[in-house]
Amino acid sequence: MTERAALRWQEAEIAAIEPVTGRVRSFRFRVDFAERFRPGQHVDVRLTAPDGYQAQRSYSIASAPDASGTIELMIEHLDEGEVSGFFASVAEVGDRIELRGPIGGSFVWTGRDAGPLLLVGGGSGVVPLLAMLRHRDAAAPDVRALLLYSARTRSEMIAREELEARARDEPGFTLMLALTREPGGRRIDRARIDAALGALGAPAHAFVCGSNPFVSAASDLLLDAGVPPGVIRTERFGG
Structure with a gap:
């Protein structure tokens, strides 16, 4: 079973939206794993139209694990992007969006890994x-x-x-x-x-x-x- 197949989809409420650049917006989502993901991981986002059509994209988590109950995604508006277009012009605070994650095991840094x-x-x-x-x-x-x-x-x-x-x-x-x-x-x-x-x-x-x-x-x-x-x-x- 793949990592994605083992994860369940959940509805996550948009808690906050802020501009980052002319093409990028920050979205805060309420999730149940805000304290237990690893920096570098990402989530899948799925949108479903009334006719059943679905579009799905992956977005890296920008926030660090914490007790806020939220994660931050920074979503860039891409020309012709179905999912990014929705977040650029339609999504509002209070909307509930399907997320799956956290995903990824190799591109992570936990702090215990030391440095430089x-x-x-x-x-x-x-x-x-x-x-x-x-x-x-x-x-x-x-x-x-x-x-x-x-x-x-x-x-x-x-x-x-x-x-x-x-x-x-x-x-x-x-x-x-x-x-x-x-x-x-x-x-x-x-x-x-x-x-x-x-x-x-x-x-x-x-x-x-x-x-x-x-x-x-x-x-x-x-x-x-x-x-x-x-x-x-x-x-x-x-x-």
């Missing part, structure tokens, strides 16, 4: 890495961590103000940016990887998340820089 911790995210791929950073702050603040985050512009950075505040206020955490559409910006390359490794040291764990091309390129750069394959864990979003 290297996180490499592209676009909305930063969401599960954000969950890890939030959990680090609560459960393992002594673990050194570095987030290398690629986004097109500063305005499109997910949780920009939070990440900048963490970099300013949290000892042992470093934020490095690759803003590809800003003046003088460039993609993550070997020089950026070398700079990240120079600032952090040899990582005990490296998590890479983003689109398929981003994850492939970033993982190859890490391998070329000497990071052992067994240290690198990846999570790919379509595209």
Whole structure:
């Protein structure tokens, strides 16, 4: 039996909705597993139309495990996206949505795994890495961590103000940016990887998340820089 088959669907009420960027909104869902998932895991979301048609997508959990009774999903509105379109223009606080989870066992960091911790995210791929950073702050603040985050512009950075505040206020955490559409910006390359490794040291764990091309390129750069394959864990979003 697969992990998904073993999990039951449950109705989760939308408790709060907040804008994050021009295309991303934060949704808080009331669930019964808010304290017992692992940072890096995701949930399946299923919508059912009156005629029985169903659409389903997977979304990483952005929040850290806590006693709030809720989890946070950050959902990006994709052109022609059936599920993301619903959340962008139809969903309201109080709506009840089918969720299944938490899902995932390899792309997780619990704090007991120690560090240094290297996180490499592209676009909305930063969401599960954000969950890890939030959990680090609560459960393992002594673990050194570095987030290398690629986004097109500063305005499109997910949780920009939070990440900048963490970099300013949290000892042992470093934020490095690759803003590809800003003046003088460039993609993550070997020089950026070398700079990240120079600032952090040899990582005990490296998590890479983003689109398929981003994850492939970033993982190859890490391998070329000497990071052992067994240290690198990846999570790919379509595209």
